[in-house]
Amino acid sequence: MAESQTSQLCSEHNGVDECQHAMICPCCGWVNPLPNLKSEQSASCGQCGYTLIQNHAQWPQRVLALSVACLCMFVASVSFSLIGFSAKGAVQTISLTDLVSVLFHQHYLALATIALLLLIILPLSFLIALSYLASSWVLQRRWPLTQSAAYWCSVVQPWLMVDVFVIALLVSLIKLHSLAAIELGYSFWAYCFFAVLFVKLLALFDHHLLWSYCSDVTGKCVTECANEHELSIKSCHLCGLSVEQDCGICPRCHQHFKPVQRSSLKSTLALLLAATLMYIPANYFPVMTTTFLGQAKESTIMGGVLLLWQMGSYPVALVILIASVFVPSAKILSLLWLCWQCRENDSCSVQMRQKLYLLTEFVGRWSMIDVFVVALLSALVQLGALMNVTPGPAVLPFASVVVLTMLAAKTFDPKLLWRTDLSKKEQVLE
Ligand SMILES: [Zn+2]
Ligand SMILES: [Zn+2]
Incomplete structure (x- = not known):
């Protein structure tokens, strides 16, 4: 396999000799003329x-092989028992589908819906859609609904949390270990293997390649590098196609264009305000109630961290502390600061602000660990007065904080940071 190589596309002072398809950077809005990339070569803004973009060798074949392998492992993950435990002679096991059905039967409808969507429907539909697309590319056939399948893959991809659930499984095992003897089912190993393959598949997943295989529509040709508004072109937020500034609907994915303007900050701020309001009950009320030999004990998120610390599970306590306490509050504060930076930028460089935004967007979904742990333990530990776990009133506000901050990061447009920087430079020159 050819060695991976990254080439930085033209910078501010270099031009290009011939007309090349424009690729507009989704972070800063810089128009990069895209040359033909060799195998395993990537291009940066x-x-x-x-x-x-990274040009992977035999991309459709690799995507097809991995998505079919993931589908097989997913079927194995839902077919057998996931984990089981025994305490005082009572034994209980649970499969991935039981997890959802037990929560539904116990009338924890919201938690059951979150588990059903994030653990079964979204990963399964993503894998089916991607296998369908990759099969059509490998067989070189234009099958119906490929555009809809590509749209679904693009929309669902940020909400896939297979790796987060594996960490939640490990945390649940450590929590259960102190109370009962644990048994790992076939599906536990199948799910771990599925998660490894899935992470590899997501590393290969590329919106630009996905859409370029789905449609023959190509982006505008350019001969120079500049900001998108200087060249009167813009890019589609979903498929990345570059088109004329006055174009209303993307000719490739048929989505309406979102304008890059400061008013979009209002949506981000509204979502952050809602997340801040939800953050208070999420931390004040108990997230889980554990009953052991008739004695009920409620624990908040912070209480759970302290309990794990007292049990000596220091790495797990730190993981929960970072994912459930530090990350949500840091996300709200950093997004608020970035919104402020779109108006008043200080000495901090625009590259640093962009790195902070990308980090905020990346870590967001990891806060779901605690929600998955509560769902798993509530479905598994059901032995009446002997041992019982029930979700507390803080679970839903906490899940809302995670979803709202993820949506806030999605609505924030990092191009605004560069626009503020540019207008500041222009003011200095004047
Ligand atoms: Zn850029
Ligand atoms: Zn598009």
Whole structure:
């Protein structure tokens, strides 16, 4: 296999000799003329250094092989028992589908719906859609509904939390270990293997390649590098196609264009306000109630961290502390600061602000660990007065904080940071 190589596309002072398809950086809005990339070569933005595209060798074949392998492992993950435990002669086991059905039967409808969506429907539909697309590319056939399948893959991809659930499984095992003897089912190993394959598949997943295989529509040709508004072109937020500034609907994915303007900050701020309001009950009320030999004990998120620390599970206590306490509050504060930076930028460089935004977007979904742990333990530990776990009133506000902050990060447009920086430079020159 050819060695991976990254080439930075033209920077501010270099031009290009011939007309090339424009690839507009989704982070800074810099127009990069895209040359033909060799196998395993990637291209990064000439202004901010963001990796725009990586040209993987035999991409459709690799995507097909991995998505079919993932589908097989997913079927194995739902077919057998996931984990089981025994305490005082009572034995209980649970499969992935039981987890959802037990929560539904116990009338924890919201938690059951979250588990059903994030653990079964979204990963399964993503894998089916991607296998369908990759099969059509490998067989070189234009099958119906490929555009809809590509749209679904693009929309669902940020909400896939297979790796987060594996960490939640490990945390649940450590929590259960102190109370009962644990048994790992076949599906536990199948799910771990599925998660490894799934992470590899997501590393290969590329919106630009996905849409370029789905449609023959190509982006605008350019001969120079500049900001998108200087060249009167813009890019589609979903498929990345570059088109004329006055174009209303993307000719490739048929989505309406979102304008890059400061008013979009209002949506981000509204979502952050809602997340801040939800953060209070999420931390004040108990997230889980554990009954052991008739004695009920409620624990908040912070209480759970302290309990794990007292049990000597220091790494797990730190993981929960970072994912459930530090990350949600840091996300709210950093997004608020970034919104402020779109109006008043201080001495901090625009590259640093962009790195903070990308980090905020990346870590968001990891806060779901605690929600999955509560769902798993509530479905598994059901032995009446002997031992019982029930979800507390803080679970839903906490899940809302995670979803709202993820949506806030999605609505925030990092191009605004560069626009503020540019207008500041223009003011200095004047
Ligand atoms: Zn850029
Ligand atoms: Zn598009």
